[in-house]
Amino acid sequence: xxxxxxxxxxxxxxxxxxxxxxxxxxxxxxxxxxxxxxxxxxxxxxxxxxxxxxxxxxxxxxxxxxxxxxxxxxxxxxxxxxxxxxxxxxxxxxxxxxxxxxxxxxxxxxxxxxxxxxxxxxxxxxxxxxxxxxxxxxxxxxxxxxxxxxxxxxxxxxxxxxxxxxxxxxxxxxxxxxxxxxxxxxxxxxxxxxxxxxxxxxxxxxxxxxxxxxxxxxxxxxxxxxxxxxxxxxxxxxxxxxxxxxxxxxxxxxxxxxxxxxxxxxxxxxxxxxxxxxxxxxxxxxxxxxxxxxxxxxxxxxxxxxxxxxxxxxxxxxxxxxxxxxxxxxxxxxxxxxxxxxxxxxxxxxxxxxxxxxxxxxxxxxxxxxxxxxxxxxxxxxxxxxxxxxxxxxxxxxxxxxxxxxxxxxxxxxxxxxxxxxxxxxxxxxxxxxxxxxxxxxxxxxxxxxxxxxxxxxxxxxxxxxxxxxxxxxxxxxxxxxxxxxxxxxxxxxxxxxxxxxxxxxxxxxxxxxxxxxxxxxxxxxxxxxxxxxxxxxxxxxxxxxxxxxxxxxxxxxxxxxxxxxxxxxxxxxxxxxxxxxxxxxxxxxxxxxxxxxxxxxxxxxxxxxxxxxxxxxxxxxxxxxxxxxxxxxxxxxxxxxxxxxxxxxxxxxxxxxxxxxxxxxxxxxxxxxxxxxxxxxxxxxxxxxxxxxxxxxxxxxxxxxxxxxxxxxxxxxxxxxxxxxxxxxxxxxxxxxxxxxxxxxxxxxxxxx
Amino acid sequence: xxxxxxxxxxxxxxxxxxxxxxxxxxxxxxxxxxxxxxxxxxxxxxxxxxxxxxxxxxxxxxxxxxxxxxxxxxxxxxxxxxxxxxxxxxxxxxxxxxxxxxxxxxxxxxxxxxxxxxxxxxxxxxxxxxxxxxxxxxxxxxxxxxxxxxxxxxxxxx
Amino acid sequence: xxxxxxxxxxxxxxxxxxxxxxxxxxxxxxxxxxxxxxxxxxxxxxxxxxxxxxxxxxxxxxxxxxxxxxxxxxxxxxxxx
Numbered sequence: 001x002x003x004x005x006x007x008x009x010x011x012x013x014x015x016x017x018x019x020x021x022x023x024x025x026x027x028x029x030x031x032x033x034x035x036x037x038x039x040x041x042x043x044x045x046x047x048x049x050x051x052x053x054x055x056x057x058x059x060x061x062x063x064x065x066x067x068x069x070x071x072x073x074x075x076x077x078x079x080x081x082x083x084x085x086x087x088x089x090x091x092x093x094x095x096x097x098x099x100x101x102x103x104x105x106x107x108x109x110x111x112x113x114x115x116x117x118x119x120x121x122x123x124x125x126x127x128x129x130x131x132x133x134x135x136x137x138x139x140x141x142x143x144x145x146x147x148x149x150x151x152x153x154x155x156x157x158x159x160x161x162x163x164x165x166x167x168x169x170x171x172x173x174x175x176x177x178x179x180x181x182x183x184x185x186x187x188x189x190x191x192x193x194x195x196x197x198x199x200x201x202x203x204x205x206x207x208x209x210x211x212x213x214x215x216x217x218x219x220x221x222x223x224x225x226x227x228x229x230x231x232x233x234x235x236x237x238x239x240x241x242x243x244x245x246x247x248x249x250x251x252x253x254x255x256x257x258x259x260x261x262x263x264x265x266x267x268x269x270x271x272x273x274x275x276x277x278x279x280x281x282x283x284x285x286x287x288x289x290x291x292x293x294x295x296x297x298x299x300x301x302x303x304x305x306x307x308x309x310x311x312x313x314x315x316x317x318x319x320x321x322x323x324x325x326x327x328x329x330x331x332x333x334x335x336x337x338x339x340x341x342x343x344x345x346x347x348x349x350x351x352x353x354x355x356x357x358x359x360x361x362x363x364x365x366x367x368x369x370x371x372x373x374x375x376x377x378x379x380x381x382x383x384x385x386x387x388x389x390x391x392x393x394x395x396x397x398x399x400x401x402x403x404x405x406x407x408x409x410x411x412x413x414x415x416x417x418x419x420x421x422x423x424x425x426x427x428x429x430x431x432x433x434x435x436x437x438x439x440x441x442x443x444x445x446x447x448x449x450x451x452x453x454x455x456x457x458x459x460x461x462x463x464x465x466x467x468x469x470x471x472x473x474x475x476x477x478x479x480x481x482x483x484x485x486x487x488x489x490x491x492x493x494x495x496x497x498x499x500x501x502x503x504x505x506x507x508x509x510x511x512x513x514x515x516x517x518x519x520x521x522x523x524x525x526x527x528x529x530x531x532x533x534x535x536x537x538x539x540x541x542x543x544x545x546x547x548x549x550x551x552x553x554x555x556x557x558x559x560x561x562x563x564x565x566x567x568x569x570x571x572x573x574x575x576x577x578x579x580x581x582x583x584x585x586x587x588x589x590x591x592x593x594x595x596x597x598x599x600x601x602x603x604x605x606x607x608x609x610x611x612x613x614x615x616x617x618x619x620x621x622x623x624x625x626x627x628x629x630x631x632x633x634x635x636x637x638x639x640x641x642x643x644x645x646x647x648x649x650x651x652x653x654x655x656x657x658x659x660x661x662x663x664x665x666x667x668x669x670x671x672x673x674x675x676x677x678x679x680x681x682x683x684x685x686x687x688x689x690x691x692x693x694x695x696x697x698x699x700x701x702x703x704x705x706x707x708x709x710x711x712x713x714x715x716x717x718x719x720x721x722x723x724x725x726x727x728x729x730x731x732x733x734x735x736x737x738x739x740x741x742x743x744x745x746x747x748x749x750x751x752x753x754x
Numbered sequence: 755x756x757x758x759x760x761x762x763x764x765x766x767x768x769x770x771x772x773x774x775x776x777x778x779x780x781x782x783x784x785x786x787x788x789x790x791x792x793x794x795x796x797x798x799x800x801x802x803x804x805x806x807x808x809x810x811x812x813x814x815x816x817x818x819x820x821x822x823x824x825x826x827x828x829x830x831x832x833x834x835x836x837x838x839x840x841x842x843x844x845x846x847x848x849x850x851x852x853x854x855x856x857x858x859x860x861x862x863x864x865x866x867x868x869x870x871x872x873x874x875x876x877x878x879x880x881x882x883x884x885x886x887x888x889x890x891x892x893x894x895x896x897x898x899x900x901x902x903x904x905x906x907x908x909x910x911x912x
Numbered sequence: 913x914x915x916x917x918x919x920x921x922x923x924x925x926x927x928x929x930x931x932x933x934x935x936x937x938x939x940x941x942x943x944x945x946x947x948x949x950x951x952x953x954x955x956x957x958x959x960x961x962x963x964x965x966x967x968x969x970x971x972x973x974x975x976x977x978x979x980x981x982x983x984x985x986x987x988x989x990x991x992x993x
Contacts, residue, residue: 020848027856028844030791030831034857037790090959119781120774161921163928176988177920205993206891208795208803209857258793258857259891262993290796338990355920370993414917414985415964455992457971481854481892520992600972642851646893650854653894677800677889685895686879686886702968712993 003533003599007699007706013561014492015705018642019499021485023256032256035212035228036287043214044073044115046276046286047122048269049129050296051104051111054138054362054670055151058104058131061112065128071121074280075129077112081275084244093331095242097365098271104133105153105330106362107671108295110269115276115284138362138670142327143304145171145361153330153360171360173332178340178413179321179353186319186351190310194388198380200719200737201663202302202327205369206654206682209258210293215273216283222249223277227270230260230478231517236509238267243274253508254478261654262368263298265519294675298367299664301326301335305380307343315394317403319351320344320412324377328358329365338373342716343381344412345451346422346608348405352412362670368519370651371452371712375658375719379737382448382720387733396724397430400449400610421634421698422449422608428694429610434630442619443627444729447612450716454709455520456601460513461530463491463538465593469580471495473534474507475527476515481650481711482643483523489639490528490705494535496562497579513598521709524639525700526601532704538595545589546577603702604709609633611652611717617729619748622741624660624726630692636700636708648714649691655718657683663738762823764789765833773820780804782820783830791831791860795889802888805861806830812868814887831860834867842912843867843905852901854892861888866902874910878903916942916984925952939963940974942984960989 026032063075078101085091095101100109112129116122137151144150150171158166161175187193213227223245229235232254240247257264273286288297304325311317322343326336336356343354389399404422411417429435429447439445462474473491477483484504492499516522539559546564547554552571557564563576586593614628631648638644661681665673674680699706719737726744727733732751736743757772764787773782778797783789783806792815795801799814806815807829834841843866846852853859862885869876869884876884881902882895890898913935923930932949936942942963947954962971964985970976971989978984 018851021851023856024848024853025840027853027859028831028840028847028863029835030789030860032856033790034793036784036794120776161924163924174921207855207857208801208889208891209793209855210795256857257855258795259855260993261891262991265991265993287794290798290801334988334991337988341987341990368991368993372991372993414919414987415969416967416983418967453969453990453992455971455990482851520990522992602970602973602976603968642897643854646851646854646897649894649896650892654891676798677796678798682889682891683894684886684889685899686882688882688895690878690899691894691896 005529005603005702005704007701007703012493014489014499015639016641017489018640019485021482022488022504023479023484034209034258035255038214038226038255039285040214040216040283043283043285044117044280045119045122046113046115046273046284047126048110048272048292049112049126050292051100051109052107053104053133053135054107054140055136056104056133057136058100058102058111059134060132062130063112066114066125069121069125069128071117072114072125073117073282074115074276075112075125076275076279080279081242081271084242091241094238094266097331098268106364108292108364110272110296113272113276115280140361140363140666140670142302142325142359142361145359146325146357153362157332157360172357173360174358176337176340176356177353180410181351183319183321183351183353187310189312189318191313192388192391193308193310194384194391195308196384196387196735198305198307198383198735200303200376200379202299202363203658203662204294204299204680205261205263207259207261207263210288210290211268211297212287213270213273214283214285215270215277217274217278221245223274225250225252225270225274226255227252228255228257228264230257230264230480230519232478233476233509233515234517235267235270239271239274242271251508251510254506257478257480260480261370262372262519265368265517268297290677291675294680295672296364299364300369301328301366301373303376305376307380307384309384309388311388311392313392315392315399315402317347317349320349321353322380323355325357325359326373327361327363327366329363330360331365333358333366335366335373339377341413342374342451343377346405346449347403347412348409349412354412370654370715374450374452374716375655378448378450378716379719379723383723386724397426397447401426401430418701419698420606420608421696424696424698425608425610425632425634428632428696429612432612432630434612434628439614442729443614443616444725445612445614446721446724446728447610448717448720448724449608449610450713452521452607452713452716454525454604454607455522456526456604457516457522458514459526459530459601460515460598461527461534462512463534463595465538465579465583467583467586469501469583471497471502473502473504473531474512475504476507476512477523477527478518479506480518480523481647482640483527486524486639486643487527487531490531491535494532495539495579496560521711522604523711525604525703525707525709528639528705528707529601529703530597530599533597533599534595537597538593541593542579542582545582545586545593548589549577549582549585550574605636605700605702607634607708607710607713609713609717611721613721613725615722615725615729617726617744622745622748624739624744626656626689626722628689631714632694632696633710633713634696634698634708635710636703637697637706638695639707641695644695644710645693647710648693651714652691652718653683653688655715656688656722659719659722659737659739661738661740758821760821760824762826762828764828765830775821777820778816779818779820779823780815783815789830789832793857793860802865803858803861805864805888807864807868812865831863834863842908843902846901846905850897850901850904852893852897858888858890862890862898870906870909875906914978914982914984916986918986919988922953922956922986926950936978938974938978939970939976942978962987962989
């Protein structure tokens with residue numbers, strides 16, 4: 001890679017401004033096309049039959065009656081999706097999740113699917129499919145699943161990461177451990193020790209757009225897929241592998257995406273739609289219902305976490321440890337591992353140890369949810385940190401400042417930090433007027449910190465300069481929240497042109513090289529790096545063309561503020577050539593002018609945030625209202641500050657829902673009881689106050705503009721910040737998320753009874 | 755099954771269609787008439803993404819039958835802009851970045867239009883309760899509320 | 913020669929050692945030699961291991977040089993939202 005990604009301080013003309021997004025008009029006029037807004041000629045309607053049982057052996061599936069129904073064009077089961085995963089365990093799990101093979105592993109697990117001429121016929125056909133189940137004992141609770149006699153979900157699983165391979169299979173797929181120093185000695189040196197156990201319930205990403213796709217497989221082995229996804233290249237790889245297609249013959253177009261938050265990072269129903277299309281010989285549109293989205297797509301883990309932290313009288317933390325158990329649904333995951341890595345990442349610790357256990361349960365396959373696993377770990381740790389500060393008698397902000405990680409600190413997950421923002425966010429919070437505002441009766445204030453890694457990864461950008469001097473920017477990273485605007489700003493900055501001269505689009509998989517998906521807060525970080533690189537490549541060509549137009553050596557031409565300028569006393573009378581003037585002559589000077597970039601964006605900068613929250617708790621009902629909320633977060637560099645604020649506010653709002661209200665509720669029968677927005681209530685407009693934001697900019701040394709990711713960190717502190725606020729308001733430590741009214745009332749009553 | 759013939763008015767235009775007796779108006783708009791601005795987020799009236807105005811009343815089109823639109827007036831997001839001029843709410847949603855993914859935006863615009871028609875000078879609380887039937891998962895509502903406040907201000911001056 | 917720090921699961925596969933010494937000039941060579949020395953690492957390397965060099969995490973860059981005396985940490989590859 002001939003590209004220097006190192007940060008260089010500079011003055012910006014475009015970056016940091018707040019123009020209207022390029023996809024905005026389409027989205028306010030109803031013209032933007034999402035997953036379900038696309039149709040193909042002759043398309044059928046696909047529908048999926050799902051298991052009503054939490055755990056059951058599939059003895060026999062009889063589809064004959066459904067096949068005979070007039071208007072039914074294809075019925076498929078797992079037999080139509082043979083295992084082509086060739087020992088790739090993670091892909092096998094995705095395949096089995098798309099269509100149950102030997103066993104249904106959760107309420108909502110797909111067992112068969114139909115394609116019919118209309119939705120009514122498809123629904124009727126599902127009712128005609130007969131399945132002979134042998135219902136098996138199930139387990140949905142993370143702690144119960146770890147018990148000795150818990151129903152075994154997969155008898156081929158032997159816990160990985162133990163010193164010796166266990167003799168018996170269990171529901172624990174993996175143990176992981178992180179840390180350094182001597183925790184035992186550290187606790188020996190402590191004057192105060194806080195030890196607590198915490199639980200968090202399972203939540204859903206809650207994107208408003210259900211999974212939707214239109215699939216069309218042709219007789220010659222080529223195929224098209226229109227789909228809402230966070231990564232159409234990843235979906236292409238998954239679908240090609242699972243259906244035995246050649247990746248380059250499967251063209252995937254990403255629709256506008258109506259929210260993902262991690263839930264649209266791997267395939268769910270897309271291989272099913274392709275298999276239906278292949279069998280029926282016609283395009284198939286498959287859209288999940290909201291009930292299906294809740295029962296069968298990506299919730300986060302439920303957790304059970306023990307934390308122990310010790311400190312000296314002077315407020316120095318001497319040791320910290322945590323044991324984290326995360327549910328991963330019925331398939332192996334690495335969610336506790338991430339929790340174990342992030343749990344103590346905010347602090348400078350000489351002695352720290354975290355242990356994670358991945359636990360199988362009969363619930364949907366866990367998917368990433370915005371800074372996956374970090375919010376639950378932060379809830380447990382930041383609650384204990386607050387309690388410890390109280391025991392020592394030190395202000396909770398000062399306590400955190402004293403122990404905050406800084407440049408040169410060895411992180412709790414291993415490597416040493418470069419320049420980081422935890423200290424500055426804490427100082428900003430300490431000095432924020434919110435911290436000094438008076439509180440009324442039954443009100444409480446809490447604050448908490450959060451950390452997320454941020455990712456980079458494979459990225460492509462094509463930048464094409466039209467003969468009229470307008471510029472099109474084709475990116476391969478899906479835009480989930482305004483990245484086309486931020487990338488246009490970056491291209492405008494590099495080329496020295498106006499934002500309005502550019503148009504950014506998300507290209508399909510046939511038009512660009514492979515791109516990783518939009519996850520890990522990588523969208524703007526990695527695509528801006530590729531955009532800068534592509535623009536610089538285009539500038540090389542622009543300089544060359546200007547040199548031709550002037551008939552002087554290219555070395556004498558520099559690029560300045562959107563113009564080629566000839567440098568040197570000899571060229572005093574040459575003036576400047578604008579990008580538009582050079583583009584107009586491009587046909588004669590060597591053809592179209594473009595800049596391309598294919599790179600791996602490495603060196604994503606870690607990100608920290610500190611949140612402040614005020615709540616009012618009604619002691620009679622246990623109901624909580626968030627009355628004021630402030631987010632302080634390091635962005636590295638805010639390319640489009642309005643959309644950075646939007647990420648901060650959105651993460652906080654999701655965290656508020658998680659903290660106070662949202663949870664998957666399972667009955668004794670192992671069935672999900674609240675698979676709809678009425679009973680799984682996400683925050684509505686009247687539930688929330690304005691959410692204040694403060695953007696800090698501590699440059700990432702590994703990005704030319706200093707950009708870090710901003711998308712995920714904002715959901716990490718809210719659970720803890722709100723728990724600390726509620727605990728302060730109610731006078732009792734809350735250890736179970738969500739802090740729904742019954743849980744708060746029970747805690748208050750238990751405290752009263754002593 | 756025989757279809758029901760319906761004559762209705764959509765965004766000021768006379769429209770006729772055939773629909774099944776159990777077919778939601780949302781499906782008619784999206785699948786029969788190609789008006790895909792209204793979105794299906796839940797199909798049970800909980801998310802507001804399919805909001806339309808039916809005879810001056812804000813409704814979830816997933817809870818109205820296509821057959822019920824006979825002889826009535828429907829307003830959808832597709833009818834908000836006039837020619838090259840955006841409705842002030844559309845303009846302010848853009849300026850305030852009151853959308854991220856944008857799937858909820860048509861519903862919010864219609865709900866806000868209905869709110870401001872009935873209450874041209876709403877307080878923040880009235881806006882928050884007026885829009886409480888529409889779910890947004892991206893923005894935390896902050897910028898949506900500000901956009902509606904700003905649009906109300908502009909519309910009063912106009 | 914670089915000293916490579918392993919995380920818990922890998923360290924168990926390396927007979928409990930939390931640090932191992934490897935003669936490697938870049939990430940590619942590091943993975944190759946680790947797989948030779950500790951065959952148990954191979955499936956982990958296939959699934960993806962991130963390498964932190966002096967605090968900067970690399971996920972996909974085999975060609976990244978390992979400077980003499982650099983702090984090298986192996987980390988699991990993560991999922992994001």
